[in-house]
Amino acid sequence: MLVAAAVCPCPPLLVPEVATGAAPELDAARAACTDALGLLAAARPDRLYVVGPAGEGAHGVFPAGSTGTFAGFGVDLSVRLGDDGGRPADDDGGRPADDDGGRPAADRPLPVSLAVGAWLLGRAGWADAPIEGLAVDGTATPDVCAGIGRGLADSAERIALLVLGDGSACRTVKAPGYLDERAAGFDAEAARALGTADAAALLALEPELAYELKAAGRAPWQVLAGAAQGVDLDGRLLFEDAPYGVGYFVAAWS
Numbered sequence: 001m002l003v004a005a006a007v008c009p010c011p012p013l014l015v016p017e018v019a020t021g022a023a024p025e026l027d028a029a030r031a032a033c034t035d036a037l038g039l040l041a042a043a044r045p046d047r048l049y050v051v052g053p054a055g056e057g058a059h060g061v062f063p064a065g066s067t068g069t070f071a072g073f074g075v076d077l078s079v080r081l082g083d084d085g086g087r088p089a090d091d092d093g094g095r096p097a098d099d100d101g102g103r104p105a106a107d108r109p110l111p112v113s114l115a116v117g118a119w120l121l122g123r124a125g126w127a128d129a130p131i132e133g134l135a136v137d138g139t140a141t142p143d144v145c146a147g148i149g150r151g152l153a154d155s156a157e158r159i160a161l162l163v164l165g166d167g168s169a170c171r172t173v174k175a176p177g178y179l180d181e182r183a184a185g186f187d188a189e190a191a192r193a194l195g196t197a198d199a200a201a202l203l204a205l206e207p208e209l210a211y212e213l214k215a216a217g218r219a220p221w222q223v224l225a226g227a228a229q230g231v232d233l234d235g236r237l238l239f240e241d242a243p244y245g246v247g248y249f250v251a252a253w254s
Contacts, residue, residue: 167247
């Protein structure tokens with residue numbers, strides 16, 4: 001059963017080493033993410049699933065210990081999803097392809113969204129529950145996403161989700177997707193739904209419109225909506241802005 005969720009954006013610029021001189025511009029977003037993760041820890045989950053868009057990376061499950069890198073953004077920085085024994089991200093500990101009772105080895109690099117999630121969790125010192133990552137195919141339909149969410153919710157007595165994803169990337173002429181007049185309305189509805197834990201409204205977000213607006217958070221948000229079906233959670237919107245013409249939201253459900 002889902003007991004808590006944190007929704008965070010996942011631009012690489014959230015990592016100060018990537019943002020360099022522009023890092024202070026997202027200080028408020030980082031602080032809100034830390035607050036949301038604190039609420040996750042307070043819920044005392046049995047398991048935490050980190051859910052984000054697959055992007056150009058492989059979709060599917062990424063076990064604890066999977067590593068990611070921000071080298072593609074010119075930064076020599078690696079992260080590991082979960083503590084996995086406390087080894088640094090560049091040390092595989094000499095483990096074989098399968099060393100924990102049948103779980104596949106963490107031999108695929110994390111997609112960027114999950115790498116940002118791993119960085120957020122490392123920054124917060126997460127040690128409150130076992131972690132598993134899930135990268136969602138951006139073409140997945142709302143029904144498929146909801147089904148994935150229900151499966152996660154049924155996997156343990158108390159589960160929490162860290163849901164990563166951005167809103168539209170078309171809020172201004174300098175945005176990655178240029179200006180689209182529909183973007184503000186899309187983001188406003190997404191922010192309202194995330195801030196009120198309105199699962200039905202999240203499931204009603206149109207995949208085609210989200211694709212046209214480059215809103216990568218649509219599929220992960222709908223996984224959250226599926227996990228929350230039948231559960232009475234309250235939502236709080238902790239942050240909302242579009243500093244680079246991209247909608248960024250931080251919300252907490254508990």
